[in-house]
Amino acid sequence: MRPPGRRGTGEWRSLDRDLERVSVLEAGAIHLSRPLLGVGVSLAFIVVSMLVTLLVTGREPGTMVIVAASALAAYMALNIGANDVANNMGPAVGSGALPMAGAITLAVICESAGALLAGHEVVETLSRGILDFDLVSASPAFAPAMIAALLGAALWVNVATWIGAPVSTTQAVIGGMIGAAAAAGGLAALSWQTLGLVALGWVLSPLLGALVAGALLAVITWRILDREDKIGAAQRWLPRLIGLMAGAFSAYLMLKLPLHLGRSFAPGLIALVGLGLGLLSWRLSIPAVARQAQGLENRRGAMKVLFRLPLVISAALLSFAHGANDVANAVGPLAALVEWQRSGVASEFVSLPFWVLLIGAAGISVGLMMFGPRLIRMVGQEITRLNPVRAFCIALSAAMTVILASAFGLPVSSTHIAIGGVFGVGFFREWFTQPRNPDPARRFPVQERRRRRLVRRSHFMTILGAWLVTLPCAGLISALVFTLVRLLSGVA
Structure with missing residues (x-):
């Protein structure tokens, strides 16, 4: 063995430098290959979805149209998982x-459970009364219109995910339906009054979400965080908040799950169930919170421990409701085409075969695992700084705002509510941390005022712009796709 010397040391240093170069190149190659892995897995999932559709439908007339629609439904489900689930997690x-990793695992489980266990047996084919379905379904271009609607919505959500903007996939699907149906049946197919009401709901959704989330954070700050005995205040108020969460989410689920079933729970029953579960959860959580509070220091940091579990439960419930409700965004048009192939008649409310539901649930999960982390980080870390207390306010505001809007008969977007809640807690903190009654003679310079901002304005403008153009862009893409398909297929 060579004794250690200058030459030997130099050789080892050279080897170390070479290994460092190899390690850097290897890390760079892995980093560059990650997007390709996601694309490859997504393409494989789309191909598998087409094969499953081909095996299930056989060689009946119109099979290839169903296979093409299943590919687009799988593509749409991937985009829903990549974009929409970030709002919950x-x-x-x-x-x-x-x-x-834990958030993605929990979201995959809850989204899949919501879609497969509580997914709608019957889904609404078109856009909640926005379109005259009889006029659209009577057109010989019904099948190309459904395909164009799926492709237009999926392409726009893909673009929004690429630019880092969480958008409402429901809004994109409605835009796609409107564009394709208008191209097939003309503007007479649109119900402008209903469209105006839905658009008003989309505008008010983020405002309501921001106000409710900000109000919840203000109450927690006033009643818990600013008290001298923070632990004692938390033991009194956190069980009440948990009871409010249980009642709100039970009512939220009762409102969201039967949305497309053609029936709904009576308001009195929803209120009774929500009140009962809320009171029960409040009483049961009192000793649990007391045990968890033992040994905690009397400071704000202890609230992270106390609020963590309620936050995780609320995020899981939001994901479950999202999977049950929004899976129809991906597979609704596909279910309509399956019904059209089977009976020869298009219906506004169609049954949802299990294999169609499975494509939607699996696609959401795959899209979340492959592409979800980027928007999850953006929503959770890059808009404003969050902790378990603020995040709990955001999750609870989503359920409370849906209930509040439903009481007034206003259709809202859960995506807009959740993002509005993030901005709401951020702007509340920005306002709350400003000095009160400052010296009139003292004016903060512009640079100092900007430094004190707790919400990133660039993300605010990007997300707002994406929301404003989602419906027209999805509609325009769908209309162009429909026109192209009609020209290529010769459909009148």
């Missing part, structure tokens, strides 16, 4: 309550 990850 982003605050939990950004607050540190869940690691990224």
